[in-house]
Amino acid sequence: xxxIFQSKTFAILTILLTLLVIWYAMAIKLNTPWQxxxxxxxxxxxxxxxxxxxxxLNQKRPVLPSAHQVFSEMYVTIFQKPITSxxxxxxxxxxxxxxxxxxxxxxxxxxxLIAIGITNNKALDRSLMPWVIASQTIPIxxxxxxxxxxxxxxxxxxxxxxxxxxxxxxxxxxxxGMVKGFRSPKGIxxxxxxxxxxxxMQIFFKLRWxxxxxxxxxxxxxxxxxxxxxxxxxxxxxxxxxxxxxRLLSGSYYGQTVQIWSALFMAAILAASLVMIVGxxxxxxxxxxxxxx
Amino acid sequence: xxxxxxxxxxxxxxxxxxxxxxxxxxxxxxxxINEGEFVSFIGPSGCGKTTxxxxxxxxxKPTKGEIFVNGMTxxxxxxxxxxxxxxxxSALLSWRTVEQNVALPLEITGISKSEKQQHIERTLSMVxxxxxxxxxxxxxxxxxxxxxxxxxxxxxxAKLLLMDEPFGALDEIVxxxxxxxxxxxxxxxxxxxxxVTHSIPEAVYLSxxxxxxxxxxxxxxxxxxxxxxxxxxxxxxxSKEFLDIAHRVREGLRASHSYDEENA
Numbered sequence: 143x144x145x146i147f148q149s150k151t152f153a154i155l156t157i158l159l160t161l162l163v164i165w166y167a168m169a170i171k172l173n174t175p176w177q178x179x180x181x182x183x184x185x186x187x188x189x190x191x192x193x194x195x196x197x198x199l200n201q202k203r204p205v206l207p208s209a210h211q212v213f214s215e216m217y218v219t220i221f222q223k224p225i226t227s228x229x230x231x232x233x234x235x236x237x238x239x240x241x242x243x244x245x246x247x248x249x250x251x252x253x254x255l256i257a258i259g260i261t262n263n264k265a266l267d268r269s270l271m272p273w274v275i276a277s278q279t280i281p282i283x284x285x286x287x288x289x290x291x292x293x294x295x296x297x298x299x300x301x302x303x304x305x306x307x308x309x310x311x312x313x314x315x316x317x318x319g320m321v322k323g324f325r326s327p328k329g330i331x332x333x334x335x336x337x338x339x340x341x342x343m344q345i346f347f348k349l350r351w352x353x354x355x356x357x358x359x360x361x362x363x364x365x366x367x368x369x370x371x372x373x374x375x376x377x378x379x380x381x382x383x384x385x386x387x388x389r390l391l392s393g394s395y396y397g398q399t400v401q402i403w404s405a406l407f408m409a410a411i412l413a414a415s416l417v418m419i420v421g422x423x424x425x426x427x428x429x430x431x432x433x434x435x
Numbered sequence: 436x437x438x439x440x441x442x443x444x445x446x447x448x449x450x451x452x453x454x455x456x457x458x459x460x461x462x463x464x465x466x467x468i469n470e471g472e473f474v475s476f477i478g479p480s481g482c483g484k485t486t487x488x489x490x491x492x493x494x495x496k497p498t499k500g501e502i503f504v505n506g507m508t509x510x511x512x513x514x515x516x517x518x519x520x521x522x523x524x525s526a527l528l529s530w531r532t533v534e535q536n537v538a539l540p541l542e543i544t545g546i547s548k549s550e551k552q553q554h555i556e557r558t559l560s561m562v563x564x565x566x567x568x569x570x571x572x573x574x575x576x577x578x579x580x581x582x583x584x585x586x587x588x589x590x591x592x593a594k595l596l597l598m599d600e601p602f603g604a605l606d607e608i609v610x611x612x613x614x615x616x617x618x619x620x621x622x623x624x625x626x627x628x629x630x631v632t633h634s635i636p637e638a639v640y641l642s643x644x645x646x647x648x649x650x651x652x653x654x655x656x657x658x659x660x661x662x663x664x665x666x667x668x669x670x671x672x673x674s675k676e677f678l679d680i681a682h683r684v685r686e687g688l689r690a691s692h693s694y695d696e697e698n699a
Contacts, residue, residue, distance in 0.1 A: 328526070330522050330523070330524060330526045331526050331528070333489075333494055333520075333522070333526075334520070334522065334526050335543075336492075336493075336494055336513070337492055337494070337513065337518070337519075337520040338516070338539075338540045338543045338544075339513050339514050339516060339543075340543045344543050348528075348539065348542070348543070349528070352528070352530050355530075431530035432529070432530055432531075432532065432571035432573075433529060433530055
């Protein structure tokens with residue numbers, strides 16, 4: 143019995159259950175005013191508690207949809223629509239995911255290159271880092287439409303502009319992490335390479351790069367999650383027709399709160415899976431490097 | 436070649452510029468070390484013994500005077516991979532196995548695969564580490580890690596080995612064992628070894644020549660040629676000869692005022 147209480151599954155289930163209870167309580171509370179209005183207009187003056195609760199939890203456009211509404215909407219839009227359909231959540235997820243992955247890949251590459259520049263060149267260290275930091279103080283919601291419009295003007299549209307907004311957000315943690323990583327070798331290890339008369343290239347590939355790898359994975363976990371946020375934000379300003387951002391936007395136009403929430407859940411699931419995949423690759427790589435103790 | 440001293444320093448000084456003003460790490464050092472000698476540098480911290488070793492290795496540049504390694508400038512010597520350097524801590528790369536760590540310097544010079552394998556086996560057997568090739572550093576004890584770093588320093592077959600307090604972090608028992616192994620290695624490989632330590636018994640036990648140094652500025656206080664035989668069982672440390680040399684080292688250290696200053 144005690145083993146059950148102390149197990150990880152039990153802990154997770156307890157939290158999940160608590161969240162569900164709070165969710166349903168909030169749904170009933172927030173949807174009550176509307177439901178009372180519905181009854182009044184219909185001239186219904188008497189109802190049972192169970193009937194009332196049932197009605198508040200199954201409204202068509204609830205202020206806060208209940209869990210089962212969201213999940214059944216997700217089930218229908220994920221499994222019961224062909225994935226090429228515009229009603230399929232898988233279709234929209236893929237649109238967003240492809241922009242996310244492209245943006246993340248460019249951002250990672252770009253971030254590593256900037257970090258190499260910063261760690262190898264004093265002038266770049268002093269001149270570039272403030273700009274890198276400044277770039278992240280601009281609210282992404284403000285700059286995203288600009289990027290889309292400017293790129294459109296030079297003939298770039300579709301996947302790439304969205305991906306570039308992902309890049310804009312995701313290169314930052316990579317730069318910060320890799321600058322730290324490339325500087326992580328101890329003085330004694332650098333001296334050792336000096337005694338071998340190693341070239342700067344050899345020092346980079348034999349010492350700095352492997353030393354920085356653990357930092358790279360930590361940064362990539364942060365970067366891939368915000369790359370997804372970037373892709374979704376990138377879908378908003380153009381009134382995009384496809385992608386999770388478009389689902390959020392059209393949901394809010396038409397008061398389709400159930401649709402909004404299922405898109406939000408989908409985004410969360412995607413983000414969690416992406417971070418997990420990076421984590422698995424990290425485990426594999428560090429194991430091959432003998433770094434796991 | 437054998438007439439050229441392995442190391443020769445002439446009026447060598449080295450000053451570090453710091454925010455608190457210049458620090459005279461070494462002042463007017465004159466020293467010659469010949470082929471096959473085992474030279475210990477001993478002195479309190481701040482006496483410049485490590486700095487001198489680093490100057491030989493071209494990790495620091497003298498600000499005055501000159502120093503030659505095998506008749507070359509330290510930079511040329513480093514380019515020719517004329518020495519192996521063992522640091523205070525093993526400085527092994529944690530993502531490389533024992534054999535990959537030993538292979539690091541060979542990868543940098545670039546030699547054939549079969550030659551590399553031979554090198555690894557030979558140097559690892561010299562430090563008694565056969566059977567541990569596939570282990571990672573964190574799976575080894577501190578003493579074994581330091582032995583790996585010695586094997587790594589032997590990779591170039593350099594005839595000069597520079598060692599900076601290599602056994603400082605190890606316990607006495609392991610240290611005794613490694614001291615004996617090191618002496619054996621030195622005799623067999625006919626190398627010249629420069630060894631920085633602050634243990635008097637270690638210096639006397641290992642060396643054919645002991646350089647006693649004094650701090651602020653770092654100067655040579657005394658140079659003692661050891662009369663101990665090349666064959667040295669651990670028991671030699673209780674002989675009168677051994678104790679006499681240790682006494683002279685201690686006198687040299689005391690004369691350099693380093694203890695008075697600390698008491699004041």
